[in-house]
Amino acid sequence: MDKRAIGVFDSGVGGLTVLREIIEQLPYEDIVYFGDTARIPYGSKSPQTVIKFANQCTKFLLSKNIKTIVIACNTASAIALTNLKDNYDVPIIGVIDPGALGAVTATNNNKIGVIGTSGTIRSDSYQRKIREYNNKAEVVGVPCPLFVQIVEEGWEYSNVAELTAEKYLIELKEHEIDTLVMGCTHYPLLRYILKKVMGDNVKLVNPAYETAKSLKKLLKENNMLNEDYKKPSHEFYVSDAPEKFRRIGGNILKMEIESLEKIDIEKY
Amino acid sequence: MDKRAIGVFDSGVGGLTVLREIIEQLPYEDIVYFGDTARIPYGSKSPQTVIKFANQCTKFLLSKNIKTIVIACNTASAIALTNLKDNYDVPIIGVIDPGALGAVTATNNNKIGVIGTSGTIRSDSYQRKIREYNNKAEVVGVPCPLFVQIVEEGWEYSNVAELTAEKYLIELKEHEIDTLVMGCTHYPLLRYILKKVMGDNVKLVNPAYETAKSLKKLLKENNMLNEDYKKPSHEFYVSDAPEKFRRIGGNILKMEIESLEKIDIEKY
Numbered sequence: 372m373d374k375r376a377i378g379v380f381d382s383g384v385g386g387l388t389v390l391r392e393i394i395e396q397l398p399y400e401d402i403v404y405f406g407d408t409a410r411i412p413y414g415s416k417s418p419q420t421v422i423k424f425a426n427q428c429t430k431f432l433l434s435k436n437i438k439t440i441v442i443a444c445n446t447a448s449a450i451a452l453t454n455l456k457d458n459y460d461v462p463i464i465g466v467i468d469p470g471a472l473g474a475v476t477a478t479n480n481n482k483i484g485v486i487g488t489s490g491t492i493r494s495d496s497y498q499r500k501i502r503e504y505n506n507k508a509e510v511v512g513v514p515c516p517l518f519v520q521i522v523e524e525g526w527e528y529s530n531v532a533e534l535t536a537e538k539y540l541i542e543l544k545e546h547e548i549d550t551l552v553m554g555c556t557h558y559p560l561l562r563y564i565l566k567k568v569m570g571d572n573v574k575l576v577n578p579a580y581e582t583a584k585s586l587k588k589l590l591k592e593n594n595m596l597n598e599d600y601k602k603p604s605h606e607f608y609v610s611d612a613p614e615k616f617r618r619i620g621g622n623i624l625k626m627e628i629e630s631l632e633k634i635d636i637e638k639y
Numbered sequence: 640m641d642k643r644a645i646g647v648f649d650s651g652v653g654g655l656t657v658l659r660e661i662i663e664q665l666p667y668e669d670i671v672y673f674g675d676t677a678r679i680p681y682g683s684k685s686p687q688t689v690i691k692f693a694n695q696c697t698k699f700l701l702s703k704n705i706k707t708i709v710i711a712c713n714t715a716s717a718i719a720l721t722n723l724k725d726n727y728d729v730p731i732i733g734v735i736d737p738g739a740l741g742a743v744t745a746t747n748n749n750k751i752g753v754i755g756t757s758g759t760i761r762s763d764s765y766q767r768k769i770r771e772y773n774n775k776a777e778v779v780g781v782p783c784p785l786f787v788q789i790v791e792e793g794w795e796y797s798n799v800a801e802l803t804a805e806k807y808l809i810e811l812k813e814h815e816i817d818t819l820v821m822g823c824t825h826y827p828l829l830r831y832i833l834k835k836v837m838g839d840n841v842k843l844v845n846p847a848y849e850t851a852k853s854l855k856k857l858l859k860e861n862n863m864l865n866e867d868y869k870k871p872s873h874e875f876y877v878s879d880a881p882e883k884f885r886r887i888g889g890n891i892l893k894m895e896i897e898s899l900e901k902i903d904i905e906k907y
Contacts, residue, residue, distance in 0.1 A: 409688050410678050417880040420677050517788050517799075524785060531785075531806060534799050612685040637905045 373595040376401035378432035378440045383411040385556030386443030387623040392583035400597050402605045403435045409610035413446040414488025425451035430639040445554050449496035469585040470578025471500035477574045478550040481507045484543040487554030489514040511546050515539045522557040536568040552576045610636040641863040644669035646700035646708045651679040653824030654711030655891040660851035668865050670873045671703045677878035681714040682756025693719035698907040713822050717764035737853040738846025739768035745842045746818040749775045752811040755822030757782040779814050783807045790825040804836040820844045878904040
């Protein structure tokens with residue numbers, strides 16, 4: 372058994388949807404979470420910059436004595452995972468592999484859609500990984516940059532959300548996909564509108580849920596689970612605006628964010 | 640006369656709408672432009688972080704032998720102008736003062752609306768400055784964070800743009816404003832929708848235009864105009880994704896961006 376914490380990072384609060392699933396499935400693990408709120412979003416930045424930022428996040432988490440790292444950000448997983456695995460010895464998992472596996476398990480007609488930020492879709496990571504798991508799969512990726520802002524405005528159930536979804540998803544409807552990967556941490560909050568626009572027959576895959584499942588499996592197989600069944604510690608760090616993170620993050624996590632500190636990520 | 644360049648900075652390409660007005664009104668001035676594309680946007684970040692970033696932008700421009708600095712970003716102007724003026728000797732102007740002056744000149748009924756990012760509106764800078772120029776003015780500020788993404792998607796004329804504008808502007812219509820300050824560099828590109836939703840009687844104030852006017856006046860009064868009437872040099876620097884900047888920026892500027900370099904802003 373390994374009592375050290377699990378390190379989790381994201382460009383901001385979005386990764387808390389992943390953390391929520393981790394806490395649900397691994398309730399006794401200590402957590403160190405970092406949200407890079409000073410430089411959010413990653414989804415529109417270049418690969419070089421995302422890789423640089425992800426390395427700084429990793430170095431910061433490693434300074435906190437953690438046993439594994441979860442990249443709770445689709446863009447950073449898509450672009451930086453290989454680089455981080457090459458650079459550091461600690462086990463690192465992203466959300467793409469688990470999400471892709473979830474999609475090939477869910478599909479019946481082998482037609483899969485992926486939505487995400489421009490960075491995630493352009494990287495082709497989901498598309499490649501899905502084809503690797505199922506070489507008959509037809510995968511169509513569509514970047515949906517407005518969705519994050521719509522969620523951050525609290526407009527998930529508005530006519531703006533519906534009209535935007537119709538504009539973005541028309542191509543996926545034409546392809547008659549039966550499975551849709553919500554490839555950005557904010558998108559599960561738009562589940563209602565996505566279902567409404569795509570129809571009830573399309574299965575929505577949430578990589579956050581699949582990632583927590585993979586993490587549990589990884590820890591179990593490596594005898595790294597924390598089997599000390601007491602109240603775990605959850606530490607949060609951000610690079611900007613801790614109070615905003617506490618408020619919005621608390622809503623996403625459905626629990627109070629207590630231990631929270633602002634750090635200077637440019638030093639790492 | 641002063642042949643040194645004018646330094647201009649923004650969080651990304653948005654400030655090019657200000658630069659376009661400067662080039663139009665001051666066609667013989669050399670320009671050094673910096674766009675902080677690695678850390679865009681500023682509008683949702685905390686005041687401390689915006690001040691830190693603005694100081695780094697200023698230090699970078701000062702390394703380029705410039706005679707004056709224009710903050711071509713509403714958020715940074717609203718939050719960091721006073722701090723920058725305290726820290727550096729070179730004349731620095733932002734877009735808020737000129738925009739506010741434009742608004743009080745335009746209004747007849749003294750009811751003025753301001754739209755901008757969350758950072759700009761929350762700072763209360765436009766509102767305070769407008770009341771300083773006209774103590775009878777009633778000013779209502781509304782943050783419109785989705786507008787930037789809508790412009791960046793090229794959806795300026797879409798029904799999503801119109802519906803979003805209706806949602807954001809309803810409060811301003813109820814206040815019967817006769818003048819609306821477009822307090823974010825991207826918003827002039829939404830002029831058509833703003834007019835359509837607000838009605839033809841509402842005057843739109845573009846701080847980019849007013850800022851170029853103020854800059855020209857400042858240089859003239861201080862004998863700092865470049866009166867060497869030859870083709871000027873325009874140098875561009877960004878902290879990320881130069882090719883994307885070249886493409887989108889060229890469209891905004893309506894001219895080719897030739898001299899362009901990526902720099903590491905965290906070093907300043």
